[in-house]
Amino acid sequence: MGSPAPPVPMDRVTEALFRVRGQDPQDLEALVGRILGYIHFVLPDPPVSRRATLRACLPNDDVDRVSALPYALLRNIVSRLPDKDAARTAVLATRWRGLWRSAPLVLVDSHFLTPAAASGGGGGGGAVARAEARRVTAAVSRVLAAHPGPIRCVHLTCSYMDDEFPSLLARWLQTLAFKGVQDLVLVNRPFPLALDLPVALFGMPALTRLYLGFFKFPDTAGLPRTVSFPNLRELGLCTVVIFSPDMDFVLARSPALEILCIQANLFTERLRIVSRSLRCVQVIAATDLDILVAYAPHLERLIVWSVLANKSSSLRIKIAPAPALSILGYLEPEFYTLEVGNTVIKAETRASPTTMVPTVKILGLKVCFGICNDVKLLPAFLRCFPAVERLHIESKKTAEPTGKLNLEFWKDAGAIECVQSHIKLMIFHNFHGDQSELSFLHFILENAPMLTKLVIVYPKRTFTSVTEANSKLEPLFAAKWASTCCSLLLSEGAYADGKEPLELQSFKRGSNFSVRDPFAFIVRA
Secondary structure, eight states: OOOOOOOOOOOHHHHHHHHHTTOOHHHHHHHHHHHHHHHHHHSOOOSOOTTOOOOOOOOSSOOOTTTTSOHHHHHHHHHTSOHHHHHHGGGTOGGGTTHHHHSOEEEEGGGGSOHHHHTTOOOSHHHHHHHHHHHHHHHHHHHHHHOOSOEEEEEEOSOOOGGGHHHHHHHHHHHHHHTTOOEEEEEOOSSSSSEEOOGGGGGOTTOSEEEEESEEOOOOTTSOTTOOOTTOOEEEEESOBOOHHHHHHHHHTOTTOOEEEEESOBSOOEEEEEOSSOOEEEEESBOSOEEEEEEOTTOOEEEEOOBOOOTTOOEEEEEOOOTTOOEEEEEOTTTEEEEETTEEOOTTOOOOGGGOOTTOOEEEEEEOTTSHHHHHHHHHHHHTOTTOOEEEEEEOOOSSOOOOOOHHHHHTSOOOHHHHHTOOEEEEESOOOOHHHHHHHHHHHHHOTTOOEEEEEEOTTSSSSHHHHHHHTHHHHTSOOSOSSOEEEEEEBSSOTTOOOGGGSOHHHHTOTTOSOTTOOOOBO
């Protein structure tokens, strides 16, 4: 999604409240602005854009051929325009007058922002910013009241109503439910922080996609057992305060849910995946989150793009039988303990049918090659996935290395089925030329007869020249490669180590089932 409108500045009362709590309002506003930016990076794009242009070859006569098109086609055209432009089509000709009211509504509140407000400029301080946000809110209310429905899509990311917000939001949600909204993106533009969502959210049976940002999810304990999202296919929770029992409730009441996306889980300590319909689960910025795949017969993709945890964190990824799971990553031995069935995978764990997930074809791992215990777990992790064909390794730097394991360690590691029989592609990200990295690469080249391509990507400015980078790989060419048709590609990445932009962590790529391998992207310098 495009750049977000900045958070609405606090009023003086709110500023004083945070100062009493010992917090600097300016620092807090800056933090909230960054969080809003993270949220907007992962939101789905609205189906219409005010930046779009329309070009056509004009005929040599004055005949209005567009107005002569069938009403169904004209309504389709109007539904693809930004709301203000769609409403203005009523002045084009007689046949256009009722089209906006009869076409499915697409409402994007950011289209009501002035260009200065949308970019965070405009001057005038907090009072002007709050007035601009209220003007957007009023415009949304007018449109929802004027249009009879149905409502195809609503993106509300820029509205703000102070103390009036909860009651007005509830009325909006009731209106959206009555008019059959199908696609809803709703982001709180604080302050207040962690605003409670009205329970009217659960009265939208037509919803197929729902993304929420910067809210507190309703307590589901007292809701009727009949409450459900019967048609919800895609759910995104971005910096949403939601407790584990409420997450369980949502999954249990969403029988058609295929895609679940979570960014920065707040108060969700356990994600227990029990769903007959889920095909894809993605997490960005996981914080102290255990992920338990308990029953998910159609789950194809489990992707944890990034983890925000401290060194003392002990997190779990537990995989019960998952007969459709084909894409898994990124596993991080530094933070996550892997369990397969009832077995905790340790360095000494021997491969057996009860410790394997034979359906996984694409695997991603993030490994600190400078930490011995992480590297020692790598062979055991690889043995859990004997049919992997595409392996993605991201090397992580550590400020406190605990030693380096050389080639002898890998020679003693024993047989690894996916390496010996299946891996065709390996992409090694964040190569630094360390001995422990080279030992692992040496092992792969000597033991992977099916390998056709090895791609090694090093961070920008890691080496002073391409010549230096190439020299780091010289030991690999002294190895006896098991594959007779393997090509090696060395490439400099576009970003320095640790400077990768948030856009690289993409819900869109992970949930796009037409993309065979969501990990297979390289941004070159």
